Amino acid sequence: MEEKYIKHRYDPIIPSKDEWPVVKLARERREFVKKVAELAEARILGLTGKNPDILKEELETTLYREKLRVKQNPWAVDPDDEHTFWNEVKNSLLQINTDMALDKAQRFQAYQGLLHQITSRYAEEIASNFKASHYKFTRSMVTYGFARLLNAARVKGIKSIFSTQYTLQDKIQITGQTDQIRDLATKGTIVMVPTHFSNLDSVLIGWIISVLGMPPFIYGAGLNLFNISIFAYFMNALGAYKVDRRKKNLMYLETLKTYSKEAIQFGCHSLFFPGGTRSRSGMIESRLKLGLLSTAIEAQRANYQNGLNDISGKVFIVPVTINYHFVLEAPSLIQEYLSATGQERYYKENDEFSTSYKISKFLFKFFTKGSDISVSVGRAMDVLGNYVDENGDSLDKRGRRIDTRDYFISEGKVTIDQQREEEYTNMLGKRIVEEFHLINRVFSSHLVAFVAFELIKQKNNKLDIFDLIRLPEEDISIPYSEFKDACQMVLDKIFELKAQGKIDAAPHLKRSMDEIITHGIDNVGMYHAKRPIVRDKAGNITTEDMSLLYFYHNRLHGYAFEKLF
Amino acid sequence: MPSKNSSKSKKVGVVGVGSFGTAIANMLAEKNEVVVFARKEDVVEEINVAHTVSGRLLNPAIRATTDPAEICEQCDILFFMISSAGFVEVVRRFAPHLYPYHVIIHGTKGLALNLGRDESLESVQKIKRSQLLTMSEVILQETVAVRVGCLAGPNIAKELIAGHPAATVIASKYNEVILEGQKLLRSERFQVYGNSDIIGVELSGVLKNIIAIASGALAGLGLGENAKGLLISRGMVEMVHLSKALGGSVQSVMGLAGIGDLVTTCNSVDSRNFTVGFRLAKGERLDEILATMDEVAEGINTVRIVDAFIKTAGIRAPITENLHRVLFEDLPISDALQFLMKYPFSVDVDFV
Numbered sequence: 066m067e068e069k070y071i072k073h074r075y076d077p078i079i080p081s082k083d084e085w086p087v088v089k090l091a092r093e094r095r096e097f098v099k100k101v102a103e104l105a106e107a108r109i110l111g112l113t114g115k116n117p118d119i120l121k122e123e124l125e126t127t128l129y130r131e132k133l134r135v136k137q138n139p140w141a142v143d144p145d146d147e148h149t150f151w152n153e154v155k156n157s158l159l160q161i162n163t164d165m166a167l168d169k170a171q172r173f174q175a176y177q178g179l180l181h182q183i184t185s186r187y188a189e190e191i192a193s194n195f196k197a198s199h200y201k202f203t204r205s206m207v208t209y210g211f212a213r214l215l216n217a218a219r220v221k222g223i224k225s226i227f228s229t230q231y232t233l234q235d236k237i238q239i240t241g242q243t244d245q246i247r248d249l250a251t252k253g254t255i256v257m258v259p260t261h262f263s264n265l266d267s268v269l270i271g272w273i274i275s276v277l278g279m280p281p282f283i284y285g286a287g288l289n290l291f292n293i294s295i296f297a298y299f300m301n302a303l304g305a306y307k308v309d310r311r312k313k314n315l316m317y318l319e320t321l322k323t324y325s326k327e328a329i330q331f332g333c334h335s336l337f338f339p340g341g342t343r344s345r346s347g348m349i350e351s352r353l354k355l356g357l358l359s360t361a362i363e364a365q366r367a368n369y370q371n372g373l374n375d376i377s378g379k380v381f382i383v384p385v386t387i388n389y390h391f392v393l394e395a396p397s398l399i400q401e402y403l404s405a406t407g408q409e410r411y412y413k414e415n416d417e418f419s420t421s422y423k424i425s426k427f428l429f430k431f432f433t434k435g436s437d438i439s440v441s442v443g444r445a446m447d448v449l450g451n452y453v454d455e456n457g458d459s460l461d462k463r464g465r466r467i468d469t470r471d472y473f474i475s476e477g478k479v480t481i482d483q484q485r486e487e488e489y490t491n492m493l494g495k496r497i498v499e500e501f502h503l504i505n506r507v508f509s510s511h512l513v514a515f516v517a518f519e520l521i522k523q524k525n526n527k528l529d530i531f532d533l534i535r536l537p538e539e540d541i542s543i544p545y546s547e548f549k550d551a552c553q554m555v556l557d558k559i560f561e562l563k564a565q566g567k568i569d570a571a572p573h574l575k576r577s578m579d580e581i582i583t584h585g586i587d588n589v590g591m592y593h594a595k596r597p598i599v600r601d602k603a604g605n606i607t608t609e610d611m612s613l614l615y616f617y618h619n620r621l622h623g624y625a626f627e628k629l630f
Numbered sequence: 631m632p633s634k635n636s637s638k639s640k641k642v643g644v645v646g647v648g649s650f651g652t653a654i655a656n657m658l659a660e661k662n663e664v665v666v667f668a669r670k671e672d673v674v675e676e677i678n679v680a681h682t683v684s685g686r687l688l689n690p691a692i693r694a695t696t697d698p699a700e701i702c703e704q705c706d707i708l709f710f711m712i713s714s715a716g717f718v719e720v721v722r723r724f725a726p727h728l729y730p731y732h733v734i735i736h737g738t739k740g741l742a743l744n745l746g747r748d749e750s751l752e753s754v755q756k757i758k759r760s761q762l763l764t765m766s767e768v769i770l771q772e773t774v775a776v777r778v779g780c781l782a783g784p785n786i787a788k789e790l791i792a793g794h795p796a797a798t799v800i801a802s803k804y805n806e807v808i809l810e811g812q813k814l815l816r817s818e819r820f821q822v823y824g825n826s827d828i829i830g831v832e833l834s835g836v837l838k839n840i841i842a843i844a845s846g847a848l849a850g851l852g853l854g855e856n857a858k859g860l861l862i863s864r865g866m867v868e869m870v871h872l873s874k875a876l877g878g879s880v881q882s883v884m885g886l887a888g889i890g891d892l893v894t895t896c897n898s899v900d901s902r903n904f905t906v907g908f909r910l911a912k913g914e915r916l917d918e919i920l921a922t923m924d925e926v927a928e929g930i931n932t933v934r935i936v937d938a939f940i941k942t943a944g945i946r947a948p949i950t951e952n953l954h955r956v957l958f959e960d961l962p963i964s965d966a967l968q969f970l971m972k973y974p975f976s977v978d979v980d981f982v
Contacts, residue, residue, distance in 0.1 A: 461774040475810075476706070485806060
């Protein structure tokens, strides 16, 4: 009954690493950074309407926020000269403001000079430090190291450490449109958009991309991850550029967007986590961060403007879902979610990935115990969310070929219309969420968590979510037979939707219901100190942690399964 | 994959030559070359030869065609001016010829159902928001065009043709659609406002037809102006609540396409919706009225759809509900009126 997973390693689509877009970009790093800084500067000047007063105000706002950040929220990864740099900006600004000898044009020029310094600094900071040798080393280390751990745990005997019986691909299954993405990656530029539940996702996706034989993708990784040296090494090796969520000023955001847009135009395959950050609630992202997504649309339009009308200038959006039985950070994520929703009185920042030790411990657990991960690769779309065929041509709902360029045309020409592109970004965001739901792969653990939570909710239908979470655990007990019936009911519905292509299900859901439930309960949140679902001595279903149960339950949110109860 | 890049100035298309379509085509023809689409060969010939359509004069420069491919090929911007009954069918006919560069602005006030193949309003009884579509949603669902707008407001075709001053709203999510529409239509006698809440504007135009039936009924009962003032005010409140539940904003109901059109329609004794209400009040039954009308009054269909929606939305809309009972459940109109007068409207304005 088990499905065939991709087990072989694909041949690289571009054998020579000198030809990899990301290597080319690294080679031209200095010119690229300069170009990004200049374009970002031009963009900001455009936004300020070249008005010196507005520009001055933007500079002052940026300065104020940056000084505040340096003082209140310094990170290990920040460069040492942060303080000096912003002080210099402050002094220059003061000098320009008070220098009466300057006329309007000179003043504007002086402000522009400052702007240039700032965008250059930001562009330099954002740019990735990809080194092909580090990439190769990391890749083999991840693959080799993980394989050793895995075999040590599963194959008995002294030689186990050298066994090659199990590879990482037994642990992490890749399904879906893998051939399509490989093929399109040789022809156009890919923007991969995965769901985001765990900090492990970045490494995982990086590894998947390499298994599929594709050159590394560049992606924006939270600067906070670079605080941890082991992560910083991985991230740099994987081609990450840096996204600093503390900096919310216009100049930073514009530089970041310019970087992303230019990299896509350069031909670098990119990876965005469109949810922005990890899903706090455990739900599939329903509202996407559209900032970086808009750069894919901008890059596509710019390619058309530059006359790149064939497939080499085409940008393909590929949604990916990552499915876990277990999310290491679940306890803190769900606490954050609940407190942000406003009812928890306090919450404690508790990042499980805060130290290298904790990460290694997790990785060891992950590879020595049997908890699988599957990654589903969705169908490629153009930047408007139309599916594309094997030639990369966009298809409308009826399968007619259409030209994506037509979306950017008015009065016969490709035009820049920011407002239009904002709407297109919204549309694309909605399409990605739809696709996430279609390719989402249900695990036994999602099913049991969903059913357990819904049954508890049903029995306490007067309580809202916050009261539910505070229910004393000893009051919760679901008779096994009732639980089993409800699981069957939801599973039937899942298979009904699967037949319509509206969801996907892991092969282990074809086992008998008792097996599925046992498998689910064994796996759901398996490394948490308090388990989301347990069976008591009488065999009834209960929980040790309602919040966690809620988190894992949320994975099946958005399919209207709750209406079955 | 034809991609039109010719720089020569494009023609403007008008699909449908009813009274409103004719009026708009004439206004457009003042500044642009216009092509109109009609289904019937003889209508096209009448336009091309005699420059009239059903007796109404048409600008002699306007050319007509029965071929959707031709009009789509010649025009980048199309005005869909068709009755709501034929809307879905016409849009489906045009779909194979439309491309993402086309801009479509429609002037149709109606709702379409979005049900499964073997479902009908009778079989499902209640409908959810996802099971009904505004006309712009029909276009988005059926075609690959995305730059879609709508035209709504107090625009009685007869007055537009006579050249009386008037105004309209073009609503679209895309600024370029609004600007393009304004550029094409604005004149000394015709003001064009823009609104980004296309759903709210479409719904205003749709929902006001319900109130127009009620207004006709009041007139038929001979109840005078106080009653009409009461109806328009309460009707507006009901439109606000329904529009909000269907995804429109309050502001749009307050605008030209909402209150502006509502007042006009409630006073326009020639309108089909008003007539239905009027004759109902005179004691005729719905099937008798329909038998003598060549085109269905859109408000009747709207009452049915909205009434089915109210059941799932958990809101009350007393005017719509009672009209539904009068139209389809044989409630005497006087009983409906009495019911409305007793209905506990406790607050005057509860939505701002």
